[in-house]
Amino acid sequence: MLIDPRFSLLLQPQADARLEKAARIFLDHLRRRTGMLALDFAIAKIPVDGHTSLAIRSEAPSPPIQTLDEDESYSLTVQESGAELTAPSTLGAMRGLETFLQLVKTTAQGFGVPAVAIHDRPRFRWRGLMLDCSRHFFPLEVIKRNLDGMAALKLNVFHWHLSDNQGFRAESRRFPKLQEMGSDGLYYSQEEMREIVRYAYDRGIRVVPEFDMPGHSTAWFVGYPELASAPGPYAMERRFGVFDPTMDPTRESTYKFLDQFIGEMAKVFPDEFFHIGGDEVNGKQWDRNPKIQEFMHSHQFNGNRDLQAYFNERIEKLVSKRGKTMIGWDEILHSDLPKKIVIQSWSGQQSLADAVRQGYRGLLSHGYYLDLMSTAASHYAVDPLAEEGASLSSAEKEKVLGGEACMWAEYVSPENVDSRIWPRLAAIAERLWSPATAVDVDRMYARLESIGDQLDMYGLTHNTYYSEMLQHMAGSHDTSALRTLAEVVEPVKGYSRAALAQSEPTALMPLNRLVDVAQPESLTARHFAALVDELISGQLRPGVEPEIHRMLGEWRNNAPRLRPMAENSALLREVMPLAESLSALGAAGLEALDYMDRGEKPGEAWKAEQLAQVDQAASSKAQVLLMIASPVHKLIQATAGEKPTELVVPKVQP
Numbered sequence: 222m223l224i225d226p227r228f229s230l231l232l233q234p235q236a237d238a239r240l241e242k243a244a245r246i247f248l249d250h251l252r253r254r255t256g257m258l259a260l261d262f263a264i265a266k267i268p269v270d271g272h273t274s275l276a277i278r279s280e281a282p283s284p285p286i287q288t289l290d291e292d293e294s295y296s297l298t299v300q301e302s303g304a305e306l307t308a309p310s311t312l313g314a315m316r317g318l319e320t321f322l323q324l325v326k327t328t329a330q331g332f333g334v335p336a337v338a339i340h341d342r343p344r345f346r347w348r349g350l351m352l353d354c355s356r357h358f359f360p361l362e363v364i365k366r367n368l369d370g371m372a373a374l375k376l377n378v379f380h381w382h383l384s385d386n387q388g389f390r391a392e393s394r395r396f397p398k399l400q401e402m403g404s405d406g407l408y409y410s411q412e413e414m415r416e417i418v419r420y421a422y423d424r425g426i427r428v429v430p431e432f433d434m435p436g437h438s439t440a441w442f443v444g445y446p447e448l449a450s451a452p453g454p455y456a457m458e459r460r461f462g463v464f465d466p467t468m469d470p471t472r473e474s475t476y477k478f479l480d481q482f483i484g485e486m487a488k489v490f491p492d493e494f495f496h497i498g499g500d501e502v503n504g505k506q507w508d509r510n511p512k513i514q515e516f517m518h519s520h521q522f523n524g525n526r527d528l529q530a531y532f533n534e535r536i537e538k539l540v541s542k543r544g545k546t547m548i549g550w551d552e553i554l555h556s557d558l559p560k561k562i563v564i565q566s567w568s569g570q571q572s573l574a575d576a577v578r579q580g581y582r583g584l585l586s587h588g589y590y591l592d593l594m595s596t597a598a599s600h601y602a603v604d605p606l607a608e609e610g611a612s613l614s615s616a617e618k619e620k621v622l623g624g625e626a627c628m629w630a631e632y633v634s635p636e637n638v639d640s641r642i643w644p645r646l647a648a649i650a651e652r653l654w655s656p657a658t659a660v661d662v663d664r665m666y667a668r669l670e671s672i673g674d675q676l677d678m679y680g681l682t683h684n685t686y687y688s689e690m691l692q693h694m695a696g697s698h699d700t701s702a703l704r705t706l707a708e709v710v711e712p713v714k715g716y717s718r719a720a721l722a723q724s725e726p727t728a729l730m731p732l733n734r735l736v737d738v739a740q741p742e743s744l745t746a747r748h749f750a751a752l753v754d755e756l757i758s759g760q761l762r763p764g765v766e767p768e769i770h771r772m773l774g775e776w777r778n779n780a781p782r783l784r785p786m787a788e789n790s791a792l793l794r795e796v797m798p799l800a801e802s803l804s805a806l807g808a809a810g811l812e813a814l815d816y817m818d819r820g821e822k823p824g825e826a827w828k829a830e831q832l833a834q835v836d837q838a839a840s841s842k843a844q845v846l847l848m849i850a851s852p853v854h855k856l857i858q859a860t861a862g863e864k865p866t867e868l869v870v871p872k873v874q875p
Contacts, residue, residue, distance in 0.1 A: 385438075708745040
């Protein structure tokens with residue numbers, strides 16, 4: 222089926238306003254996808270003679286507020302003469318439109334869609350992204366373009382983390398000192414928050430707000446210290462971590478305040494779910510407060526966990542009073558809370574299964590933390606119903622709503638946040654939508670590369686930011702040498718960045734170093750590793766060895782190219798030891814290939830020297846890792862007649 226200037230969408234006469242809006246959004250994306258920006262693709266409710274069309278039929282209109290259980294299934298049939306999309310609901314039709322866009326390809330005749338028959342539905346009802354806007358603030362345009370990306374991958378929940386120690390980002394008209402004193406002036410007005418809710422709804426996405434309580438709440442206390450369990454004054458926290466300030470659960474005034482606040486926010490956010498956080502309460506302020514200790518004794522509480530459960534029980538009633546369902550992190554799980562709440566598990570499948578077995582609904586975020594810089598493959602391997610979840614009964618599995626990726630914002634800014642989310646989020650989106658049997662990693666990466674480029678049309682900057690930030694580092698438009706280095710490194714993993722910092726990280730530090738620019742996963746290094754594995758396997762395709770030679774030669778020669786630029790850039794001087802290590806790896810790899818080509822086995826002294834260089838190169842420098850160290854290690858081992866093994870990376874050092 223060709224996409225030509227006569228292309229049109231054919232809507233049924235009873236199509237609701239949401240589907241008509243979705244059709245206009247679809248056509249706008251189709252124009253960008255095809256480059257036919259000036260064409261006025263048609264939307265019609267009766268067939269247009271001579272027009273190739275996509276006919277859309279939806280059996281039921283959308284409710285005014287999107288729900289958890291809304292049917293998202295659809296059927297899409299494409300033939301040469303046209304296409305038909307049918308769905309039980311408008312939301313399902315919207316999902317089918319996104320699939321149609323993904324199918325658009327360049328053909329010999331122009332842009333077209335192949336003949337297909339697709340019957341599709343999601344595996345999980347909850348497929349989300351959490352964006353932390355407290356530690357770093359993100360303007361509306363950043364959120365909107367990520368909502369567009371989410372819609373393209375059929376994600377359906379935007380979890381908006383709006384308060385934490387580092388900032389209170391939502392306007393409260395009832396308690397204005399929350400944002401006036403706790404945000405540095407960086408917050409969302411109520412109209413802006415409603416705008417995001419509308420924007421998300423038009424793209425089939427629910428918005429769930431999170432206001433963290435009783436811990437992670439320093440920013441609340443800047444304007445309202447009377448909420449805290451210890452006297453103020455308080456200031457916005459610039460550091461990261463778990464801190465002592467915690468709400469006082471023993472005062473009735475705390476609940477009066479939160480009752481009014483939750484009531485106010487419930488009118489801004491119409492979704493059924495209201496997230497209260499509830500994680501990482503260290504209880505130190507409670508332990509030091511005699512009145513709180515007396516309260517705990519009089520209520521016969523067995524420690525701070527019972528006190529937090531008392532607080533959560535009170536808050537649940539305030540949330541339920543507004544017709545909403547409370548959701549919180551693992552720590553809120555307690556038998557005193559009603560079974561209708563939802564547990565979001567950051568600690569793993571075991572925690573999720575424990576909650577479900579006790580009768581609660583749950584969703585998984587463990588394994589989906591994008592800020593930890595894991596590979597797409599590692600995210601893809603995580604399944605909410607794997608490990609401990611596999612042993613759940615059928616009824617218990619129904620209580621596992623799905624999963625949610627998390628983008629915590631200690632080390633992201635509006636400039637690089639897209640690169641930390643995309644394209645890896647596509648792997649998580651596929652895991653949560655597709656059948657559990659979809660496990661082929663190589664095929665996943667092939668799709669990931671394609672979708673990563675397609676997402677550019679939504680205004681996402683995971684590709685375009687890269688060149689700009691490299692130019693800022695180099696102070697020049699010529700970034701070829703820096704790019705060669707950047708494309709084979711990755712930021713250190715997990716929580717090691719803070720441990721490796723020369724000074725304590727804060728929310729005010731610049732995010733303009735190579736560790737902030739480098740992609741979370743080096744596809745260049747992954748490609749090189751695959752080539753090396755093929756070489757040493759003996760099953761060699763033509764051209765593989767020359768390609769390895771070329772790559773190693775480029776790396777060997779790169780440090781001399783970068784060195785003159787580093788003289789004029791402090792940001793480049795920091796990474797010169799890394800560049801020297803890259804050149805050393807390139808040289809070692811070329812020497813190994815020379816031995817192979819001559820059919821000679823190197824001496825033990827050479828092997829030991831080269832492996833020592835590889836070990837040195839593999840250690841972190843400037844908080845990044847050189848990802849070609851392991852395949853070069855394999856190459857040296859194979860040259861020396863040993864069975865190649867994965868390199869055990871030394872413990873990271875500052």
